[in-house]
Amino acid sequence: GQEHRTPLPLVKVSREMLRTFPHSKRVGSYLVGKMINKGSFAKVMEGLHIGTGEKTLETENSYYMTMELCAGGDLMDRICERKRLEEREVRRYTRQILSAVDHLHRHGIVHDLKIENFLLDEHNNIKIVFGLSNTLKPDSLSLDLLSTQCGSPAYAAPELLAHRKYGPKVDVWSGVSAFAMLTGTLPFTVEPFNIKHLHQKMVNGEISSIPSDVSKFVLSLLEPDPAKRPSVRAALEERWINEGYGKKSLNSLCHKNLSPDDLNSSVLTYMTDTLGYALSDVVHTLTNNRPSPIMAYYHLLLNKFNRSQKGAK
Template identity: 85%
Template structure:
């Protein structure tokens, strides 16, 4: 085995991290961003040096750094994206949405929900979403209104009950990637007029060099959800698979770890440096339930993997 990094966080790092208060095992730093419903604060975990946040009273979604930035910025910078790049992004989006639907999550996507990692892959982030039972995706309808009007499916704007096909309406984002504009716009903004444009399919002007792509997009922007294809059906279309040997992959669910799968090096450091007992670590990991132990394990596993990669690269 390659030598593992020490879990001891340098005191200089803790002292130099600008923060206003401490919550449990975390130092709370500056505000990174804020939206209508929450503020995003930077946090530093005192035990591992990882920048993340979790408290006894609140759940926080911790995401990896998306070094590629915001897809919206990419479109604004280039005016419009190349068709092959849009195809690649759309394949990833549909595959991710299929995975969400398997877990009963209906998202209602928009361009602002897409980030890019350092390998230029799409990462979906969450704004508003809704949930239903995974085994009733084709039967149960939702009624809670969520999403931005410019990206919302017609049934949402009409305050009708809806199902997972609202996510297929993400063809709006695909149109934006291809053209640099939204397919349905109203000036000054008026929801009723916007809805009517969607129903009448009064779409914005389209460049003539992307006719095949537009044909696929228009199939996603079908105003009648009963006629709109499902995510699975969209993933079977010819355009989306052009130039690819395989159809978009359906993401597999993570299985519970068995005791034999647990990394012994991480296990040793968690028992020695963090004070957890072997039995409680194994119990948490094999039950695959969100917890401090689960978070520590995966954070450290990632940290060790990055360290080992750096050692190999330095040889």
């Protein structure tokens, strides 16, 4: 029998929508609108994809990133509001952080981890924001060492502050964040700030104030000698991090490219019959995960299609 295809909702964007969208210029298939925000490295601009009416932006010579909304706010605000978090909540967040770090390490990425880089989604799950990071070859994580200096001094591992070669264990030093969640304070502070004095406190293990209920596990992550500091995998096996979770796995998901069978037939039909793309070009682009206008069109249309299906229910 013939495969049943759900008709794709009408995607044609009215001229009125394009005319009333406040924009300063057109770049490829997009209208570039007002500036939403700006930082040290980039500006956040509102954009409208002309073909679908979706608000996103991608061009051949620039990357415009549309990121998910983290409706739960940032972790720093959460700590400031409550002064300190309950151990059960800290355990949950730390599990998620270490699991995410393990995933990054598997892909050769060493991160700049600090409280300000942790956001919360609407389900109270941790989302890591990329600040500065460095890369290693995934198959030599335990052999190669990095030298590029990155990170904020209050959260940086001592080997970073000492300008020594470093490896993935700098991310285990994220125990600073776990300590801050549990206590509302940073473990190592110097007033007035002096980076040499800060480093010396770390090396000496001079933690400002250790409440009696701070777990030995969190303190173990603050081991100044990277050779003695546990690896991420070892930390994920510790009793404290798994308390209350039984044997629930923390293995990270591995990305795999789409196969032809994964592709939505309704979206493919719309792209070939209405937009005029060759089916072979669309399938080849999507299954090889190649950034292009075809990739943008497919995913924007797929999102629109999925929303319409949810609305129909």
